[in-house]
Amino acid sequence: MPLAEIPLCVWRTRSQGFTFRGQSIRYWTAGQGEPLLLLHGFPTASWDWHYLWAPLTQRFRVIACDMLGFGDSAKPPDHDYSLMEQADLQQALLAHLRIEQPVHLLAHDYGGSVAQELLARHHEQRLEVASCVFLNSGLFPETCRMLLAQKLLLSRLGWLIGRSFGRDDLVRNVTQVFGPCTHPSESALDDLWSLVAANRGPRVLHKLINYIPERLAWRERWVGALQRGGVRLRLITGVVDPLSGAHMLEHYRQQVPEADTVALQGVGHYPHTEAPVQVLRHYLAFRQQPLSYIPQKVAWS
Template identity: 45%
Template structure:
């Protein structure tokens, strides 16, 4: 394993829930901030913004089941609902009564489900405020890439394990801004995260969350439309998946929308412009912390 990943793994620990282990890393001090990463990688997506965040917050960053350093059961039905339950269970285990959220990609759907459970009146840890990075907040504006569609189709069980490194690299690089694409070395790190511990055999199963975005569209839009907590969107405009067009839809639907646009950035703002993301997120979160 590459040294940077070995170090990341060594700094974390495991939480067990329903017989499966979730890796998480917790560092820093201040108001609690839960980071919810995206698909298909893991909490290491936050490494470039990590020093700034941990200087101001008690940061908790888990790897979702089926990704990164968490368990990757092959005969398992992965879902956003389960991911949300595991994040909730982790917060309870760590005795966190309330938290701030920073979510990306798949993580925005997990955050929306956690907010929806609050609307339902469920006994869940309090959410003080949410920052959404790029992600499919509204199914009608979400534009999954061709590879995503293939992996979530009936052919996914065949195509998933056969995905070549070259195809993954091309698919990922397409999502970055033209001036912020990952280097070959950075891509090797991401691939190692993706394929760690049989990841090649489950990634297509995890990726089927895009169907849930259609199924639960109204449920997940509800807490945004009625603004149950303070929310800010930080959006990389050049993301072909959920860039400027998603920000435009957010502006149409969410009352008094708070949007920070990063015009030269793509799908991974926290990797492409870590300082810009931190400044925009911190300015908002420090105003809305419950501590």
């Protein structure tokens, strides 16, 4: 049975706000139980999780925010955005909500790098992470691939590319990374563009894109956090994703001891919107495993 969609107009009415380092951040929280922190990708926002939101809130206390520079949160034009600061933001949100117990992470794309930093902080005893599941994330910079638009945003003309970035550009780039039969509707694309365009978002895209070289700079720290053990991990991957699909999945198996992976056939870069029922099933199965569980090498779906 398909999962119910939460329209963006409804999603926005449910947001709350807090201030992080002088900037307005929009966040969502619902449900009871163990805290589950959802971390969205680039260049979208927390609405990406809307298919999974209701079933997850029936089981956990679910928390998500639009990170600084994304969605309906502040997008200061002269700010130096970084994944490190986004990890600080997540910890500030947990503190704002007075959550002190171990937190579970579910992360996609850009959010996967933020989750890696949170895992590193767990190993430094600065945060307690109970588990982490990644969806199509660029966890290893040596295997990351980029779209032409990303390369242009990283160039000296990136500021100009960002300022001229429009809905058609978003559609052209987003549809390249979906599965052949799982493309978003025109209505969904309108909503994605609304989130990117909010608060004059295109003018900061060339600053947000610096997460790509930042991944390389922190490669040893963040890959080491995956390899260290002590926290249960799973990677769920839409294998036809050209950015972080089958090739990233294979590299993860080679680099992470006793890698727990799930391959979603025919699914691209956004498995939580392309195949939310499958993602939910594999996530809940992961959470139901006993702590002594020894992961299998691979699961197929």
